[in-house]
Amino acid sequence: MRILLYNPDNGVTRNFMPHLWMFLLKTLTPAGHEVLLIDGNARPMDETQLVRFIRKEKIGLVGIGAMTRMIARAYRMADAIRAAGVPVVMGGPHVTEVPEEALGHDGGPRHADAVALGEADQTWPQIVLDAARGQLKEIYAPLDETGKERKPSLQPYPEIAWDKMDLDQFDLVPKPFRPILRRQGSGWGSVHMIPIESGRGCPYGCEFCTVTGFFGDSIRFRTNESVVDELLRLKRHARKNRKQVMVFFIDDNFAINIKRTKSLLRDIIAANAQLPWIAQISANLLRDEELVDLIAASDGKWIFIGMESIDSVNLADVNKNFNKPSEYSAVLNRLAARGIYAITSFIVGLDNDTVGVAERTLREIESWPPGLPIFGQLTPFP
Ligand code: B12
Ligand code: SF4
Numbered sequence: 306m307r308i309l310l311y312n313p314d315n316g317v318t319r320n321f322m323p324h325l326w327m328f329l330l331k332t333l334t335p336a337g338h339e340v341l342l343i344d345g346n347a348r349p350m351d352e353t354q355l356v357r358f359i360r361k362e363k364i365g366l367v368g369i370g371a372m373t374r375m376i377a378r379a380y381r382m383a384d385a386i387r388a389a390g391v392p393v394v395m396g397g398p399h400v401t402e403v404p405e406e407a408l409g410h411d412g413g414p415r416h417a418d419a420v421a422l423g424e425a426d427q428t429w430p431q432i433v434l435d436a437a438r439g440q441l442k443e444i445y446a447p448l449d450e451t452g453k454e455r456k457p458s459l460q461p462y463p464e465i466a467w468d469k470m471d472l473d474q475f476d477l478v479p480k481p482f483r484p485i486l487r488r489q490g491s492g493w494g495s496v497h498m499i500p501i502e503s504g505r506g507c508p509y510g511c512e513f514c515t516v517t518g519f520f521g522d523s524i525r526f527r528t529n530e531s532v533v534d535e536l537l538r539l540k541r542h543a544r545k546n547r548k549q550v551m552v553f554f555i556d557d558n559f560a561i562n563i564k565r566t567k568s569l570l571r572d573i574i575a576a577n578a579q580l581p582w583i584a585q586i587s588a589n590l591l592r593d594e595e596l597v598d599l600i601a602a603s604d605g606k607w608i609f610i611g612m613e614s615i616d617s618v619n620l621a622d623v624n625k626n627f628n629k630p631s632e633y634s635a636v637l638n639r640l641a642a643r644g645i646y647a648i649t650s651f652i653v654g655l656d657n658d659t660v661g662v663a664e665r666t667l668r669e670i671e672s673w674p675p676g677l678p679i680f681g682q683l684t685p686f687p
Contacts, residue, residue, distance in 0.1 A: 306338045306365040306437045311355070313371055313378040314345030322553055323347065323475045325500040326370050326397065326425075331470075332463045335430050338437070345378075347474040352385035359391055366436040369417075370397040373686050380407070380416040387418070392441055394432055396421035398519055402687040408443055422446045423519065424505075426457040456520070459505065462527045465535065468542035472497055487547070495548040498583075499539060500555045503532045503569060507557040509587075511611075512623040513652060515686050516557045524561055529572040536578040543580070551606075552582040559584035563596055570599040579604035583648075587611060589627045591636045601643035607677075608640060609648040615669050616662075619655040634673055641674035649676055654683035 310327045314320075323344050331340040341362060343350070350358065359367065367386050371379035376399045383393045395417040400407045404422060409415025419441045421428055428445040435441050449455040477496040478486060487494030504526040510517040536552065543550040560566040573579060581604050588610050591597060600608070614620055615630045637647050651666060670678050 306433070307363055308334065308338055308340045308366045308368065308433065309359060309362070309364045310340060310342050310368045310370070311382065312344045312346070313369070313375045313382055314349055315375050316378065318346075320344070320346035321477065322498040322500055323472075324370065325502060325555060328465050328467070328470070328500075329463065330368065330425065330429050332465050333426060333429050335433055338433055342470075342474075344474065352382060355382055356385050356389045359386060359389065364391060366433070367391055367393050368432075369393060369395045371395070371399055372397065373399045373684075376400075383407075383416040384414070387416075392418040392436060394419040394421060394436070394441065394445075396425050398515055399687065401519060402515070404444060418443075420444055423454065424457055427455065454521075456505075456523065456525065459502075459525045459527045460531075462531045467499060467535075467539055490547075492547050493549055495546070496551075497548060498551050498553055500553050501532065501535060502555050503527055503559065504556050504561070504565075507561060509558070509625070509627070511613075511625045513613075513683060520557070526562070526565060529569045532569060533572050533576045533578045536573060536580055537576060540578060540580055550580055552580050554582060554584035557585060558587050558590070560586045560590040560593075560596060563590060563593055567596060567599055570596075570603040573603045574599070581606045583607040583609065585609040585611070587628065588633060588636050589629070591639065592632070594639070597639055597643060597645070600640075601645055605645055607646055607648055609650065610636070612649045613652045614655055614658075615666055616655075616657060619657045622656055623652075630669075633669075637673045637676065646674070647676040649673075649678045651678065651680050652683050653680055 310330060312324050312327060327342045331342065334340050369379050369383055379395065383395065386393050395407050400420050401422050404420040405411045406413060407417040407420050419432065420443065421432060422444060424447055427447050432445055447455050475497060476483070477498065478494060483494050504524055506520040506522060506524040507516050508522040508524065510522065539550050539552070583606060586608050612633060613623070613625055613628060617626065617630055620626045620628045640647055649670070653663065
């Protein structure tokens with residue numbers, strides 16, 4: 306069977322990085338099936354174009370993954386694909402919370418033949434086998450023999466063959482410039498941001514975030530060796546093909562277990578596996594000078610920090626009072642002193658925000674070292 310894994314575009318921005326789920330499920334697909342990937346952010350298509358592609362490539366199953374923000378588009382694409390007679394299975398954070406919506410059990414139209422709930426590492430091979438036999442079930446849930454949810458341990462972790470995949474659609478250098486830059490021999494003819502996970506789960510349970518609910522509060526890590534091997538393979542591939550490769554450790558809180566993060570960073574340095582990297586780390590964990598030294602030595606360039614608010618009352622209200630606005634400036638200066646910069650993320654519209662909050666937040670940001678502040682509106686996800 307030929308399978309297409311499709312991630313819809315968000316209609317606003319061109320994502321700077323492909324989604325890990327597609328590469329992971331491709332790697333976990335049982336032998337004998339071929340998997341094609343399309344990310345709408347990198348390769349935009351409307352319904353007609355996607356259906357034409359599916360017919361031309363003789364696709365027998367389409368898997369769609371989406372966050373809430375992209376779900377309306379995901380459903381429209383799914384409807385067109387199903388109307389063309391190809392079954393659709395959907396997964397990811399949105400349909401996990403409201404599977405009845407995707408399956409049309411809430412009184413609305415049906416969009417998917419099957420839904421994969423939660424982490425699909427273990428259910429995906431079964432979904433493929435059932436689809437190949439024409440016997441898709443409606444719901445696939447990762448349960449153990451007693452009916453309890455089973456989370457993948459991440460040990461062992463599948464080897465994603467980045468070096469053997471066609472990553473052309475995810476190149477950050479616009480196509481017309483690639484040949485010119487390649488001819489110049491600058492090594493910047495091709496630039497990729499690669500998503501890597503070193504662990505899953507976060508126990509903090511901030512009220513606005515779906516991560517603790519989805520991945521659970523039990524944290525799981527890959528072995529250091531498995532992460533280092535992945536980096537070394539990527540580094541070799543980048544050198545051989547004269548590409549620039551950067552890594553985004555997509556863990557929700559890369560330093561949630563500081564001891565383990567330090568040991569991973571030490572192993573990366575010892576193996577000379579450094580590639581420029583970005584990760585998400587909460588401000589409270591960046592008090593640790595040794596951790597910040599290791600981030601710099603392992604080539605950490607940008608740290609995404611969920612500041613959320615400069616108001617402690619707001620933070621307490623959303624269960625994130627481990628964030629201390631009074632120490633934000635010190636944390637950012639500690640990073641900047643080592644040439645590491647921060648993507649500082651804020652939520653606007655928290656319950657205690659009052660008139661003038663944006664102005665106050667901007668004034669505070671202006672007192673910090675340069676970085677990339679980003680702002681989102683408080684959004685109730687299902
Ligand atoms: C990296 C990341 C980003 C990256 C970009 C995404 C990318 N290219 O990877 C950046 C930083 C840009 C980003 C931005 C945003 N993100 Co984000 N992001 C993440 C993060 C941290 C990791 C995603 C990941 O790769 N996880 C690891 C993989 C393995 O897990 P997974 O994607 O869930 O896939 C598994 C299952 O869901 C399932 N599955 C998934 N898809 C499919 C499809 C099929 C067919 C099947 C069978 C199974 C399946 O199988 C996989 C393996 O088990 C998650 C949190 C998290 N830990 O997942 C938030 C998360 C996905 N983001 C979230 C949000 C809200 C956003 C933003 C809207 C924030 C904002 N206000 O702007 C933007 C929107 C981006 C956009 N495209 O428009 C929310 C989504 C909640 C929801 N219900 O929609 C999450 C869950 C975090 C949270 N705070 O709750 N994000
Ligand atoms: S620390 Fe980050 S990932 Fe963890 S629950 Fe809070 S916002 Fe979500």
